[in-house]
Amino acid sequence: MKAPFKGFLGGLLLAAGCVTGTPPEFRGDPPMDFPEPDAVDAVVFLIGDAGDATPDNSPVLRRLAADVEYWAELLERDSAVTVAFLGDNVYPVGVRDRGHPEFAADSARLWSQIGVLAGPFARERGAAGFFLAGNHDWGNTIGEMGVVRLQNQAALLDSARADGIAVSMVPAPGDPGPWVNDVRSNVRLMAIDTHWFLQSPTAQARNEFFLSVYEAMVAAEDRHLIMMAHHPYQSAGPHGLLTPGDQGLGLMYLMRRSGALVQDLNSPIYDDFRRRLDGTFEQVGRPPLVFAAGHDHSLQVLDPDSEGGPETVLVSGAGSKLTAVADAPELRYAASRPGYMMLIFRSNEAVDLYVVAAPTADPTCPEGEGFDRESCMAETTEGISLVYAERLAPEASLPDTSAVSPRR
Template identity: 30%
Template sequence: MPVPLSSLLLYSFIVAALLLMGWLLRRFYQERQYRRRPYVAPAHNNWALQPVPAEPPAHRVALLGDPGAVATDGTDPILNLLAGWQQETGPAGTVIILGDNVYPTGLPAPEHPGRAAAEARFGALLEALGQFPGQVVLLSGNHDWNKGRPDGWEYLRRQEAYVREQLPKAHYLPLDGHPGPVTLQLADNLLLIVLNTQWWVQRGPRPAADPKAPFRELRRLLEENRHQRVVVAGHHPLYSNALHGGKFTAKQHVFPLTTVYKQAYVPLPIIGSLLPLYRKVVGAAEDMAHPRYRKMRRRLLRVLHDFPGVIYAAGHDHNLQYFQYKGGHYLVSGSGSKTAFVQKGGRAAFVHEHKGFFSLDVYAQGETWLRTLEPGQEEVFRLQLQPALPATPVVVPQSDEVKQAPQA
């Protein structure tokens, strides 16, 4: 007697549900083994044995992303860690804030009910940066553009004006929400190039520009500065083993609403797996899978892959990640005030779900060391970045001049 179609469908559903639950349980067990522990790829397991130069660095760069939810009572661990770094570094250094400077939606208008809280958080960050005798650079992220909403440019311009008023020595780049690229000479043979990656994914009004022109300009700048160590900074990562790269925990498959609100423990098994699948394949506007983000990322990587040794630094995902790929160095330093799951392995040389930031220590002989700084932790990872500069580098006079690329 043939089995009814309805029974076959039911059996198929039960089998699929059991397989999914088995996979989730296995994933959950695996994640428990490494979550919140530093992961170092086997190729770099001997990192602690590598000797660092005895002399002090010629210049240091702190790369700190997503500090928009720092504590305002003086107890914030990241601000205290940054204060120690600033004191140790002195004037021969640069702090680069990689965007998402104010959570949850940037700096609202003065009459907005959330203005006081936003101003307190941002004020705590700017006060800490104001103590630093070196250079300060701030980028904008999607939250600074009111989470990418159509009125985001208004929020961005308000924040930029606030920084000019409260911390006049800081560079808020690129100016007025333009895509860039803009350059800032940090020290001899150390050049910073800033891109406003949010420009490519932003909805609503934004400065007019040819979306392809910035990549042509970036290529020209990299070609002209092959003699220098170049750091390219943008808010959005180009490689990521975390949320915006389509990586989710087993818990988020069962409780998908916790992706948005951490306490939203509403069980939606099976159905809940559709959200991670959607964000991995289609993507929200802030995800790598989203068409606008994907196009921007593809064009940017097409340029960067032609220039080995360039360092690309981003925030956005709330963890610490380092990728070495096709001769380039790709950093995610977005745990300035929050932390979130990051998956080990893949192309990652190092990942850690922990508050902290990366520091680049650049030496007079051209060596550049990546250091991982975390509150209350011994050093969990460091690495000399290759290739180093030529033995006889071309010296470019240090300047605070910011060069804005012409906008189309």
């Protein structure tokens, strides 16, 4: 069975500063089709960096909205569908104050994503939208000014929730987390604010944060843990790898290593974050099943690049912009195409990953007199399809009863 994808995906920009060269893409028929709804307990959609999308320029969100409505209708229970917006929900600098001349444009960008959960079945069944903070949502700044930008975004989400759309900012503005939510008895979502850490909080605050992460992971017990953030655990995109031709010259390398570009994963402050996070996983003795994030504007499925890292690393940041992906030995799948990811939690305890993407890198529908933009949008939306799938966790094994004597 194929779910009737109708997302909302156009108007995607190839960012200036992307890695040069042809990005890797692993083709072939997906190993799994979508399951029948009666075999599914819960669905979690993952989409990041959608803060440049609007209803007029982006088929990805239109397609995503239809998918949310499809699963909300057929799963027939409350809170079975979740959408995680993985940060950078409002470009370029988050939601400015209500009196600012750009407030209306900022609000429109956020409402474009809120609308994904505004369908009648999504409302009725309490499909939830969780918005994580990215560096742009912080206004690309630190301290109280950044927290105010997050509070402005949270206030808009609160108004949508008052109107019956189950959306919220997680963790709360200025709180690094972890925030946790169980989407079913054996699956726990955990959200953290990685930009908070990149602001160089005090040693005591960092220690308290990682202690909280440790305690939340221990409390998860044997649940599948899906850890979510804006900055990825690792990436083969521009924020993660220095590759030949990547923005050129040794100056860029020196700036990254000096910490001048703290948003890159190889900056000293992010190295410290990764080191502490890996140490926490080691203490717990069981890493997350998935670490999902955005930040780089592509679709990536990776093996961890360190022993004891998450079982699967996901980068799903192709919501409204694109950057290229360099080749890397850890990649299981990668594409520089607009799209999003789905985690499907089956009734038999299996966990499946699906990657959904547009057929081309730039499915923009241009404006102009006499041009049927809506027909273009509809056609582009229909072109979004399943491009990759794999099983992340096996189905539960049945107890062995072969040695048990039958009752007389």
